[in-house]
Amino acid sequence: MKKGHQVTMKEIAKKLGVSVSTVSRALKDSPELHEETKRKIVEAAKEMNYQPNLLAQSLRISRTKTLGVIVPEITSHFFASCISGIQDFANKRGYNVMICQSNESIDQEIANIKTLVASQVDALMISLSRETNHYEHLFELYNREIPFVLFDRVQEDIPVSKVTFNDAGGAYQVTNHLLESGCRSIVYVSGPEDLYISKKRKEGYLKALKEYGIEENPEFIKVTDLTEADNIRIAKEIAAMDPLPDGVFCMIDPLAVDVLTYWKSVGIKVPEQIALAGFTNNPTSAVVEPPLTTVSQPGYEMGKLAVSHLLDQLDGLVSDDPISIVLDTTLVPRKSSQRI
Amino acid sequence: MKKGHQVTMKEIAKKLGVSVSTVSRALKDSPELHEETKRKIVEAAKEMNYQPNLLAQSLRISRTKTLGVIVPEITSHFFASCISGIQDFANKRGYNVMICQSNESIDQEIANIKTLVASQVDALMISLSRETNHYEHLFELYNREIPFVLFDRVQEDIPVSKVTFNDAGGAYQVTNHLLESGCRSIVYVSGPEDLYISKKRKEGYLKALKEYGIEENPEFIKVTDLTEADNIRIAKEIAAMDPLPDGVFCMIDPLAVDVLTYWKSVGIKVPEQIALAGFTNNPTSAVVEPPLTTVSQPGYEMGKLAVSHLLDQLDGLVSDDPISIVLDTTLVPRKSSQRI
């Protein structure tokens, strides 16, 4: 299959018997040109449906006006929202977006970076994969002076701007909410421990317990790799605890939903026997039965802020010094934690 | 913020005191080159961290190895799945993907096409917006010989390849299922009537009724614009029918969920009073209470097939003649329709 021919300046020039540079000047409305010549050229360009070749342009000015985005998976509602925000605000400022997913694999993440860099994107926006536990590829980007920002799944030691949620704060909010609802033995179900958000949310969980004068209990901290199978393993493990805990805080909504679904199948009542809470406020969480208490993380907003800051840096509107943008989360109390 | 400098062939050539063409040949392992020279160049390239400039390459061969994808919205799980499939299989064949969302707006759709074409993508994959009711922009693409395929939300009169689900068949399956479950007065809630899928699913609905010897009743066909407000308006309208219908088939899951949520709030029992079914098999549908009967549409598969066919055409592996790929759907019966 062939692509249709694109009209070039050369052809316009040839048709009108002028030089290519004259055409170029006419199209950018240069003042040092006969009005008449200009008019004729602009008209011909329109008629021939001329579209400047962005490729040639980019090669010349060595800027593609394209951003590369890497997310763990597009099908996650949260990341899809981020992408949506990035898209909208990048487009507003004349940038295109190339999106890749790492599928939670560090190798794929590295491959994506390579591809995007080879495609000469002006900058990158990265949310790290679950697997990412070393960071050479990011330091290399940094050393090669390719601008990038990290969002949501970040690595703290890399000297670039980062956009995160106040994960510790959100976890504190939700744990506190469980405590206030009367829970006293609260399990925290964590994702992979390397993950930034796993750590931060644990911090918030522990802080809330401490403030309530409840001792940290290592047996009340469970770790899943976030696959459905492993989530169910944890759900079983908790169901087998004796006595049952009275509250469970799952690091992320889909995990909570898996746990809830399993418990329903074995007759554990939520919130009567165990209060349950998640994190992220996925659409699913609002419609499960009982509706899931969670913490709202506006992904669209995160994408918007991250891309805006990055473009501000690219365009020299703000300093290049890395900053950290922390977005607030909001507790969304629902029936799954309603014990009073 | 500046971008770090990229190593070019020129620099390698200069450093080693050879010509650029020699470097070029060495890097593509041309046989007409001294092994020793080749080795030296390849080594230097590696050491200097040389990355070919895809932009220049693209300009030269006038192929970018990039596909443009336009979907109504990324945050929809179905379209996210399609994108995921497209991504994976495009990457496998060495293509990148630029994704745009039309936000269900025809103007945005046209703007997206323009941007992607200006970016010299090799081909486009488009799923039409809800608003799209004229097709000049598509015919223009066709006339300019820019390859593209349509998927899911297609327009039948455009002579390009299309990938769709057997929407009529799926709707037939689900309507038939409702009939077999004992329903005799079944409402069909449609999306905007211009929409390909609205029409096709209505076809299937009517066919099933007809086969069961049930007369078509115009009052049993409702139309929503798919906004939450309008969905709830329909839910109210149905709740006010006297007698209540005994089954409702909503054209798409989120619509069914909105309806279900409203009914729950006013005490209408599903499936006891009204059996309910949706279409698409969103993750949400499995976890609502009661779980929603629906029709499964594998989006990942659709993306995969669409992109594979398109690349086959681009690469000349199959004929350019437009074909129509129709994917089968699967009925997913759940509690929301369980009346027997």
Add this chain to the structure above:
DNA sequence: GGTGACTTGATGTCCTTTTTTCATGCGTAC
């Protein structure tokens, strides 16, 4: 010394944009 094989170099192309150079025409001054 000449021929052929084997390597390497130079140049042109893709397309746009910018810079430099050139040409024309008009005006002024001698």
Add this chain to the structure above:
DNA sequence: GTACGCATGAAAAAAGGACATCAAGTCACC
């Protein structure tokens, strides 16, 4: 009236990176 200079408009050239094609260089061997 001629010559010079300046202003203006337009053409030519160069840059940006990769690569194909054609040209030329070197070496060895007969």
